[in-house]
Amino acid sequence: MAKKDIVETGKDIVESNKKSWVRNSNPITMSVKDDDPERSKKKAELFDKLYKLQSRRGIAKFASVAEMETIIDQYFYDCADIGLRPTIRGLAGALGTVYSTLNDWENGSRDAQLGSSCSLVIKRAKQFIAEFDEQSAIEGYDNPILFMFRAKNYYGMKDVQDINIAPKQNLEADKTPEMIEQDIPIDIE
Numbered sequence: 001m002a003k004k005d006i007v008e009t010g011k012d013i014v015e016s017n018k019k020s021w022v023r024n025s026n027p028i029t030m031s032v033k034d035d036d037p038e039r040s041k042k043k044a045e046l047f048d049k050l051y052k053l054q055s056r057r058g059i060a061k062f063a064s065v066a067e068m069e070t071i072i073d074q075y076f077y078d079c080a081d082i083g084l085r086p087t088i089r090g091l092a093g094a095l096g097t098v099y100s101t102l103n104d105w106e107n108g109s110r111d112a113q114l115g116s117s118c119s120l121v122i123k124r125a126k127q128f129i130a131e132f133d134e135q136s137a138i139e140g141y142d143n144p145i146l147f148m149f150r151a152k153n154y155y156g157m158k159d160v161q162d163i164n165i166a167p168k169q170n171l172e173a174d175k176t177p178e179m180i181e182q183d184i185p186i187d188i189e
Contacts, residue, residue, distance in 0.1 A: 049084045057094060065117045071095055072125045085136075086129050088154050130155045 062068045075094035079086045092102040106122040130151070137147035151157040175183075 049082050052082050053078055053084055053090070054093070057096075061096070065121055068095065068118065068121055072121065076125075076128070086132060088126060088129060091125055091129065126155070 062071060071094055072091065075091060076086055078084075078094075079090070084090075088102070089099050092099050095102065097105075102122060105118055106126065108116060108119045133142070133147050133150050136142040137144045148157075152159075
């Protein structure tokens, strides 16, 4: 085989691999009809960003925790590059799975192949997303109510109200069981 043919074959292989990684190499542009043209434009821009992010994804395959970490790092990089907020569902999509499976991996119920370190990687990634959301609320970029919703639904936080019920004085504390028995009328014969 001539050198030129080898180079061409190599380019073909790279292109075919690139196409298998990118699901759709022909991105589309969304148009949304809305009464508010500014809102319509923002929705279309969000759609385009999500579509760009989706088109960068392929079928995530990883055989080690290091490969999983690489995919997660690439997801965060892509979000920053495109200008999208990282999300738990986006993280699941980047790993080629769904939200419930991601939670199972985090809890250790489906990570037999990779072991408990898979759980730690997922927890660290979710912690980063949670911290980003928290800082966005603190710095005033997001409404704090949005963070509260996300914290309760995705990060395990919950409203807790402690109620302590204790009698102020013990009733009948100085009576023996026999004395109490005599005070209760017996209706059964």
